[in-house]
Amino acid sequence: MLRVTEIEVCYSGIPVIHNVSLDVNRGELVTVVGSNGAGKSTLLKTIAGTLHPVKGSISFENEEIHHLSTPDIVRKGITYIPESRSIFGPLSVEENLELGAFILKDERVIKRNLEFVYTLFPRLAERRKQPGGTLSGGEQQMLAIGRGLMSTPKLLMLDEPSLGLMPKLVDEMLDAVAHLRSMGKTILLVEQNVRESLELADRGYVLQTGRTIDHGTGKELLNKDIIRKAFLGL
């Protein structure tokens, strides 16, 4: 479904991603793990069209998308939920969610998606009239995920959904991701919680200083020495 082929990405002329390839098949939960500064967020931002690769190609449903702008990529069915969450603070929870469905025209679909998000995160329903900026960190992350689901994306890209949350909420968030996966959503997840995300994922890629150093199924990677030493401290 998504195919990233040998891309190189630069920040102000300096390459930060070298020769990275990655595949996501329909219905899969794929995770990209790696330490801080490995280029995980850069990779997602490049797929989302905020950055453009200088080499290589990105295709989605057999169509090249790496030259498209972010709004056009959203229209192709890829949504990106940034790690900063980027809630529209003064707008209400419901207005934030409605903005997530900006590309949809059919009011019935928007309403259905809204109901879906409220069932997934009942806490958002309780606070639907409250300004998004007044929510707690965990609730803001729920709102960010919910907003990303509002456009009925074919591929959901989650950037560090557990960042800055307390352990109980980290589990809750990863449970929500697992739940979405079980409903058949295709998800590309970037996480610093290496063990949890590899346990959750169908397949994983390990990124180090802008290169993929390994990939395989979640279980395979969890048992590899290099992963156990570098990330799990075993």
Place this chain on the structure above:
Amino acid sequence: MLIIDALLQGILMGLLFALVALGLTIIFGVMDIVNFAHGEFLMLGMYTVYWTSLFLNIDPLLALPASAIMGILLGLASYYCFIRYLLRGPAIAQLFGTFGLMLFLQYFAMFLFKTDYRMVEKGLLVGKSLSVGPFIFDWTKIAAGLLSLISFIVVFYFINMTKTGKALQATALNKEAASYMGIKTDRMNALAWAIGGGTVGVAGGLLVNFYYAYPMVGILFVMIAFACVALGGFGSIKGVFFAGLLIGILEMVFPVFGQLVGSDFLGPHFKVTIIYLAYFIIVVVRPQGLFGWRQ
């Protein structure tokens, strides 16, 4: 009695000031750009109504749509032909860019219309007044106040109640996040300029019913508009409304005090000083403005 009269007159002027400042605050809110040429948009709105009513021999109020359309087109043209390219440069380029646009429009108007002072002389409301008890209002100012209020409400409704309006707010709040929603922020920028130009065009069209149009007239009102924007809180639409009212009232009420105490020192020629003094005090005490949410 004098105070109440001044208060009511001030409210009418304040509503117009709020409409002048509305576009400025929207453009700033969405793009973080201060449009120095905003006063020149106002000036061209004034000329549009002046010439349209003269050539078509229609009432200046009927010529208002012409100034709205002119303002919208001017806003769009400024954005697509000019501002969009400035965005690639540093912030200072945007500052001087709109300043250059201001000078260009001023001298262009001077070239086209000469420096004569022009005011609408014929019209349904021109020169007529309404007396209610002890108070006398110029009909042109009543029209300016009420139509400004209506225009303001229309824009406010559009921004807060429609999907496109909310997308505009989202763009103002966080451009990158807005693009992740599929919002084309370039179009939202253009929309901000269209609304900005349209509203100030209408304001100019209302103003020319009782104030002279000349190529340099913009600076007078844009300075007040800047004060409104800063007072209300940069980018705040609610704020600019109340700041406009406050400044309109201050401007009218203050000279009355001078009259009452018989002091020349507090005379009408100091009214602008008072506006900026009030601005100065509020900015020191509350730098984010009355309704600002930005720190």
